[in-house]
């Protein structure tokens with residue numbers, strides 16, 4: 001954070017805490033900021049800071065509510081997940097919500113701090129209609145009534161909180177979560193094409209995740225989310241689940257990668273995918289994790305040690321959904337209780 005950034009990064013008002021989030025490259029360039037839900041444009045801080053705002057890509061985030069308010073949203077999402085369990089042949093909405101949280105975050109570009117979960121820009125047509133996002137509209141529709149019930153939450157906070165809720169409710173690790181993302185206008189929507197191509201190899205995967213600052217261990221941990229849900233011809237041109245337990249978060253993916261008998265075949269959409277005789281599948285980018293020796297070591301570790309996987313996944317997922325956002329130390333993460341824990 002630049003000197004300017006740290007000087008101006010915090011201001012406290014009666015009901016809210018503002019924080020400066022964004023690029024570290026803006027030394028001396030000024031402070032661009034956007035107001036959370038635009039509710040306070042005329043206050044004196046805005047007037048003082050506005051002249052500094054020219055085009056730096058920095059953002060001002062705001063947290064208005066306490067942990068108990070976010071737990072209410074967690075509970076609303078978790079209850080709806082339980083109630084609408086018939087989606088996708090009884091897989092339920094959990095996996096698609098995890099994928100939504102990842103895709104809204106996975107557009108992040110560290111070189112100019114564009115994209116990422118901060119601005120909630122998935123709600124705009126350009127991002128929603130990115131061919132890589134096919135099928136995620138189901139997650140968006142699922143969340144619409146929640147957004148209506150809690151209109152004060154920003155879209156970026158809602159998408160990421162929904163991913164956290166889904167992981168925890170599917171028996172995954174606790175994911176400490178921070179509020180403060182701020183809706184950005186449509187012109188901040190990242191261009192299509194920033195999400196990964198599943199037909200590629202290990203060097204592509206490694207290079208892709210460098211753009212977001214992830215190392216090998218974090219990449220392998222993140223991809224363990226492919227224990228959840230399935231691929232769909234209509235969305236991606238691939239078909240099938242990665243394993244048996246499609247709505248339970250576990251290390252099954254790593255065991256399947258290592259122990260199943262995989263055959264590379266052309267599917268009905270003309271794409272190459274790995275299949276086994278139980279009807280499971282792997283994408284070429286999944287198989288990259290056992291083709292590359294460095295990745296494979298980590299796959300073996302997670303296959304043997306689910307605890308290590310859970311712990312690393314939680315940290316990597318937090319990093320994913322917070323990429324490009326700077327939270328001041330006094331904004332504490334909330335660790336949500338699952339519905340089971342509240343019963």
Ligand code: HEM
Nearest residue numbers: 095096098099102196197198222225229230231232235236
């Ligand atoms: C190299 C990186 C990745 C590639 C190429 C990739 C590719 C894909 C593809 C092609 C699908 C199928 C979509 C469909 O047809 O409906 C999918 C689904 C999914 N992905 Fe990934 N993915 C990657 C990383 C991740 C990460 C990092 C996460 C989460 C941490 C994730 C979570 C999911 C989930 C939960 C689904 C299932 C969605 C559903 O059942 O509707 N993926 N992914």
